Amino acid sequence: MKLNLEYGTGVIVLPGSVFPAHLPPDASYLHVLIAVCANPSLLADADTLYQTAAAQCRLPAELVKNAIAYWIGCGVLSETETTAQIPAPAAVTECPAAEAENPTDAGAAAPTEKKSPRAALPSYPTEEYSRILSETDGLRDTIDECARIAGKLFSEHETRQLVALYDSYALDCEYLLLLFMYCKNMLGKTAVSYVVRTGLGLYDDGVRTVEALEAHIAARERFRDFEFQIRRLLGLGERALTAKEKEYIETWSTTYAMPMEVITRAYEITVKNIEVPRMSYINKILSGWNENGIRTTEAVDAAEAEFEKKKNGTKNAAAPNDRPTQSPQAASYDIDTFLELAMNRSFEDTN
Numbered sequence: 001m002k003l004n005l006e007y008g009t010g011v012i013v014l015p016g017s018v019f020p021a022h023l024p025p026d027a028s029y030l031h032v033l034i035a036v037c038a039n040p041s042l043l044a045d046a047d048t049l050y051q052t053a054a055a056q057c058r059l060p061a062e063l064v065k066n067a068i069a070y071w072i073g074c075g076v077l078s079e080t081e082t083t084a085q086i087p088a089p090a091a092v093t094e095c096p097a098a099e100a101e102n103p104t105d106a107g108a109a110a111p112t113e114k115k116s117p118r119a120a121l122p123s124y125p126t127e128e129y130s131r132i133l134s135e136t137d138g139l140r141d142t143i144d145e146c147a148r149i150a151g152k153l154f155s156e157h158e159t160r161q162l163v164a165l166y167d168s169y170a171l172d173c174e175y176l177l178l179l180f181m182y183c184k185n186m187l188g189k190t191a192v193s194y195v196v197r198t199g200l201g202l203y204d205d206g207v208r209t210v211e212a213l214e215a216h217i218a219a220r221e222r223f224r225d226f227e228f229q230i231r232r233l234l235g236l237g238e239r240a241l242t243a244k245e246k247e248y249i250e251t252w253s254t255t256y257a258m259p260m261e262v263i264t265r266a267y268e269i270t271v272k273n274i275e276v277p278r279m280s281y282i283n284k285i286l287s288g289w290n291e292n293g294i295r296t297t298e299a300v301d302a303a304e305a306e307f308e309k310k311k312n313g314t315k316n317a318a319a320p321n322d323r324p325t326q327s328p329q330a331a332s333y334d335i336d337t338f339l340e341l342a343m344n345r346s347f348e349d350t351n
Contacts, residue, residue: 012038015076031057032067033076043077069123072193079193121164121196129160132167139166142173146180150190158192165196169203174210182217186224226253229260233267234277248279256290265300 014037018030035053036042042049049068054061071077124132133140143162147154154162166176179202183195202208207216230249231237241249252258266285270277294300 018076028057028059028063029067029070032059032064033071036068036071036077066123073121075197121161121200122168124160124164124167129163132163133159136166138173139163142176145177146195149177149180149184150192152190154192161192161196165199169199169208171199171203171208172210175213178210178213178217182213186217186220223250223253226260230263233264234279245279248283251283252286256286257295258286258290259295261297262286262289262295262300265297 012034014033018033032053035056036049039052042052050061050064053059053064053067057064068077072079133143143154143159146162162176165171166173179199180190180195183189183198187194187198189195189198202213202216207213227249230252236245252263263282263286266282266289267277269285270281274281289295289300289303292303294303
């Protein structure tokens with residue numbers, strides 16, 4: 001027997017991220033999302049959304065609020081500064097990550113192991129939220145300072161998000177402040193939803209203390225400085241980098257950990273031998289040096305001297321006795337030959 005979809009006169013389109021990554025803890029959450037996708041204009045006003053969706057889905061308004069908060073946490077719905085804020089629900093719900101390949105192992109990971117990114121924060125009942133905010137020393141002042149950093153007053157829903165991030169992940173006030181400054185100064189973002197998602201991602205990457213966050217920020221600053229130097233060296237200006245260019249820079253900075261002066265020498269070799277410098281040519285040189293452990297300008301000099309010696313020796317042997325040999329300066333720089341010689345030579349000063 002073959003089944004067919006009967007679309008009728010209309011089709012409801014759900015965001016592709018809903019399945020299979022986000023399977024809600026309650027099927028009614030999916031009913032609410034279907035109602036929203038069937039009439040997206042409901043999103044313009046929160047009160048109208050709650051009332052209409054509750055009537056259409058035959059659900060209590062409080063459960064509709066839970067569902068909306070859940071889909072916001074999952075990133076299926078989003079908030080903007082101009083739309084009504086969605087209050088946090090009263091029940092505690094959490095959006096699960098995609099099901100593990102082996103269901104019997106789900107939840108068995110140790111707390112120190114890296115987990116899949118969490119798509120949503122738990123929501124606290126009003127009494128619990130108020131208790132944490134009022135009884136935790138310095139938390140209210142910290143959230144006020146985060147609002148100052150962001151340059152706006154936080155809604156109750158945004159404050160609830162920060163309280164949930166602080167409490168459910170055992171972060172501290174200094175971490176929240178540093179997280180906000182990082183998002184604003186380095187990522188150019190101050191929306192609470194963005195800061196929370198960034199915090200969850202960092203947590204899943206093991207960045208769970210102030211010291212770890214400081215180290216992460218320092219690494220990002222070093223990479224940003226490295227990228228600036230590469231841009232200046234290659235004359236890239238402020239234009240957006242291509243995916244391949246970003247990959248090259250990441251490789252030189254992180255994988256190879258090449259000093260800037262060595263990259264500069266690779267660039268100079270490139271300029272000397274091809275009319276239009278290409279990052280792919282530079283990358284070929286640096287890849288060869290990395291494989292051979294060449295990480296200093298002294299090692300580069302030795303490799304070039306070896307190259308010139310071999311090349312000139314070959315030319316002298318082949319040249320007629322009555323014809324002067326070509327000078328090293330006039331000879332073409334054969335990158336493949338140079339790399340072959342460089343990789344066949346070991347340098348004691350780099351071992």
